[in-house]
Amino acid sequence: MSSADVTRVIDDRRREAAARLVAIEAQLSGIRVARSDANDDDxxxxxxxxxxxxxxxxxxxxxxxxxxxxxxxxxxxxxxxGTYGACASCGAPIPSGRLLLLPAATLCVPCAERSALSRS
Ligand SMILES: [Zn+2]
Incomplete structure (x- = not known):
């Protein structure tokens, strides 16, 4: 996977997350207005x-x-x-399939599993 492909995937995700954030902000301000109209006693x-x-x-x-x-x-x-796609823990390349799914991933699969295990 070329870095141009990765950049496109990341930019798509970014656009999508930014649009979601705008929608959520609108929802929050709608709730804020509705709340000020409603009784304060929840x-x-x-x-x-x-x-x-x-x-x-x-x-x-x-x-x-x-x-x-x-x-x-x-x-x-x-x-x-130039450090994109290398595991932050062991330095191994992160498989491109994982990066397509999770473009912001910083760990390879074994390291991600290890860190999930140590967290639990
Ligand atoms: Zn790793």
Missing amino acids: EHDPEGSTLSTEWSRAEGQRADAERELAELDAARDRIAD
């Missing part, structure tokens, strides 16, 4: 508590989208300095 107001749930979900999605953008930016930096 406990006894079914609409208020639904808004709280939607708010936490949208906040979580926003955090995910922001993290994804940051990871994709870091991947672009690695392409620029």
Whole structure:
């Protein structure tokens, strides 16, 4: 896989994550408006508590989208300095199939599995 291909995959993902972030921000500001109209007492107001749930979900999605953008930016930096596609742990090349699926991956499969195991 050439670095032009990788760049395209990363830019596609970036565009998609940026668009998702815009949609989530719009959703959050919609909830903010609805909340200020609704009763402040979430406990006894079914609409208020639904808004709280939607708010936490949208906040979580926003955090995910922001993290994804940051990871994709870091991947672009690695392409620029020529370290992209090498495992950050053992230095082995990361298979291109994995990079197509997870263009922001920093670890090869065995290292990713090891790190997942050590985390749990
Ligand atoms: Zn590795």
